[in-house]
Amino acid sequence: MVTEYHVAKNGSDQAEGTKQAPFLTINKAAAVAMAGDTVIVHEGVYRELVDPQNPGLSNWRRITYKAADGEKVVIKGSEQIDSWEKVEGSVWQVVIPNAFFGNYNPYKEEIYGDWVVYNPNRHLGEVYVNGKSFYEAESLDEVKKPEVKTEATEFWQGITIPAHDPEGQKYVWHAEVDDMNTTIYTNFQDFDPNEELTEINVRKACFFPEKTGMDYITVQGFEMAQAATPWTPPTADQPGLIGPHWSKGWIIENNDIHDAKCSGISMGKEASTGDNFSSKRRDKPGYHYQIESVFSAKKVGWSKEKIGSHIIRNNKIHDCGQNGVVGHLGCIFSEVSGNHIYNIAVKRQFYGHEIAGIKLHAAIDTQIEDNRIHDCTLGIWLDWQLQGTRVTRNLFYRNSRDLFVEVSSGPFIVDHNILTADYAIDNHAQGGAFVNNIVRGHMEHRKMLDRSTPYHVAHSTDIKGFSPVYGGDDRWYNNIFIGDEGIEGVGTDHYKGYTTSLEEYIGSVHNDKGSDHGAYNVVEQPVYINQNAYLNGANPFDREEDNLVTAHDPEIKIVEDGDEVYLELNMSEDFEDLLGDVHSTHTLERVRLTDVDFENPDGSEVVLNADLLGNIKEGRSVLGPLKELKSGKNRIKVWD
Structure with missing residues (x-):
């Protein structure tokens, strides 16, 4: 029998939980709500850590916690x-x-x-x-x-x-x-x-189950704030102000989440798979303990059947000390979309290598789309085992850095984004496809030969092998690169000396007289770079066949006007002369090391034809993330 429970500030936990006789605390409802039930919370401030005691059973038999329509409900950890x-x-x-x-x-x-x-x-x-x-x-x-x-x-x-x-x-x-x-x-x-x-x-969290396996829970419409959340590296228990705690199928939507001491929303792992052992034992680096945590997680059910598949959408996430959204292993097969993320790690009272608006490890097949991310120490940091991960239609501005992809072998896709930080992209990975982006800012490209990391069977957590990052095996199509005074390294010229096809790469490797594996350390992996525009000092790859290179300064600006955000851009007269193809599974060369194609999470063909605003491109179109870009002055609303 499906039940609707009510919670109100004039209620009693000895009541029946009906609308006429509501409970006083959300936790009372969380103790009795079963699969299919809905908990409606009425206006007021609730100072408690909500600890769900029962899971939902499927997408159709969820337990839903929601703020009453038109009423302001606040859950505080203070x-x-x-x-x-x-x-x-x-x-x-x-x-x-x-x-x-x-x-x-x-x-x-x-x-x-x-x-x-x-x-x-x-x-x-x-x-x-x-x-x-x-x-x-x-x-x-x-x-x-x-x-x-x-x-x-x-x-x-x-x-x-x-x-x-x-x-x-x-x-x-x-x-x-x-x-x-x-x-x-x-x-x-x-x-x-x-x-x-x-x-x-006072409390560690606002909405976080103590038990794992609390599946299929929806949390919507709340303001949640002021929790004493701990530091959440990928080798530790990862509690957030709100999170599923090693469960499956949560939906966290339409909430205002702020003032977590460290992490706002966590899709992270739990303590049994490792809990800061490098800091506690001091015998091995965190890198080794992180590898061990992957194998430990497999033993406790890290798979699509039991973990992940969460939806984090349309939330406002701000003023958190470490990250807005965090997760290692537990974030697989998930969606992070439509969120407004800002003021993350900007107080700078502490610092570490796990800080970003969104910081995910092993985000297999996770889709990060349509987010507005600004005024963060780092916008998005994706680390380890990016396979099937897609970052699409996101808006970045006023961040110290915008995007960091690290020690992964792909395939992953970064398409139709606007990146404008002075330091726009850190690429310490391989096997990526960067398509139809605007990139204004420094770009850093590094090999990581001392950290061999896992890669997987396609659309699975099953480990297929390990590899260091040799650099390259990247695809750059239809991007607009914009230089600026005092900013170096914008463009694709850092790939100088790289091969340009798998055939050329294989030929070079086997002409080398090194050992079986040694030749692979010295021959540069292939890169696939074409139909990009390089403006105002940005520099192209020397073997790119078809591009636009101009000293024109487009005077790019991101302008906030109330709740709306506009892109202002003054493009050169010849901008529309170079058109780009729509790329898909069929045009993006397979990734060499993982031997996996660029696909949707369900294995179907991926087609990169939706621009930042969702407009569908038919055939060849202008470069960059917006179908309506044109020569001359542009003022386009990019967030409403």
Whole structure:
């Protein structure tokens, strides 16, 4: 029997859960809801960690949690604190018994784990006034005299990141924890914290099952915020503010998700397959433990039948410290679409190699499409086992970097995107197809010969083999590359010296007198590059046969106008003279190492004929991600 349960702030957990006699907490409904049931939550702020106790059974017999139509429902991982006492000047303190936090005290738990690079005594706690998060200070002295950073900071691989919110950096806190109490000191400047909405992180998450295997759950229409989520590398348990916790078939849609200390939405792995062993044991690098986690995951059911196939769509995801969407292994066969992701990892209080608006490992057959990603330290970072992964029709701007693809052998597709960061693309992978994009910004191309990573049987988690990244085996068609003053490395000229067909590559390998495998380390893999435009200093591959190269500056701009975003571009008079073909499974050469074709997740032919706005191209058309681009001035709405 299908049941509809109701939750309201005037309810009781001893009630029946009907509309007339609702439950008081979402968790009460989560304890009784069964496959096919719907939980409707009415207006109010719910301070709890929702822990579903039962799974749905199929796409048609889901358990659905939804905010009541037209009502604002907020789930928070924080508690309001109104017992602050003034210490001196604008510094206040509150003393909280440790028992208040149970077995998880965010003011004692540090940002910790594999691949954390920079962590000057940062913890999982947070202080908020009227929804605005503060900055953690390293000492009480810094609370009294906050250090405001106005200059850019250089992080990993020479990436320089500008300072964030100098005015906001005056609002700082520091906590001291002893055997009995947690004391939080905060500089509230001109605020009286007892007269404002002052909150602190308390819970690890807002909506996250403790048990694995809680399949086929839908969560829609909520605001969820202020959770003390831990650092989530691919070698650890990966809880987010919300997530399925090693389950199948979740739909997370139309939510406003923000202020996770680390991760917003997690489609990640669980602890039994490894939990920061490199940091804890210090005997092997995280790379080796990550390989072990792949094999461990296979033993506990990592397959299309049991894990993944999630849908993350039409959410607003913002102001998270590490990433907006994260996942290793658990993100297989999923869809991340229509999300507005911004202000991710911009406070720069800690830093590591797992930071991005979207950071996925082993995203087999996962489709990332129609997302707006801006003001992030890194837009999308796809790492390990990109096979069948597609990044299409996404808009990137004002990020420190836009796209990073790493240690993967393909096939993966990047098509019909707009990438505009000064540092646009890191390509440390092979076997990719980059088609019909606008790329304005530096492009980095690197081999990774010291990290052999898995590749798979097509559309499967079954491991077929391992390979380092030799560089190349890439396809670049119909792209518009735009240079700019002070930005180097835009275009495809970094492939100089690479072969241009599989036949040429094989001939070169077998003419080499090296060992069986040694020749493959020195002969450059084939690349397939044609029909691209290179503007304003961007440079082409020297063996490209058909292209447009011009010094014309198109003066590219991304313009926000309310909730709408426009692309402004002034193209040269000869822009429409060069047209590009529509590419598909039949025109994209198979990937050499994996020996797999470019296909849709169901194995059908992939056709790259839908532009950034969904317009279908018939036959040859102008280069780039927009069918309506033309010579001269363009102003095109690219997000509504």
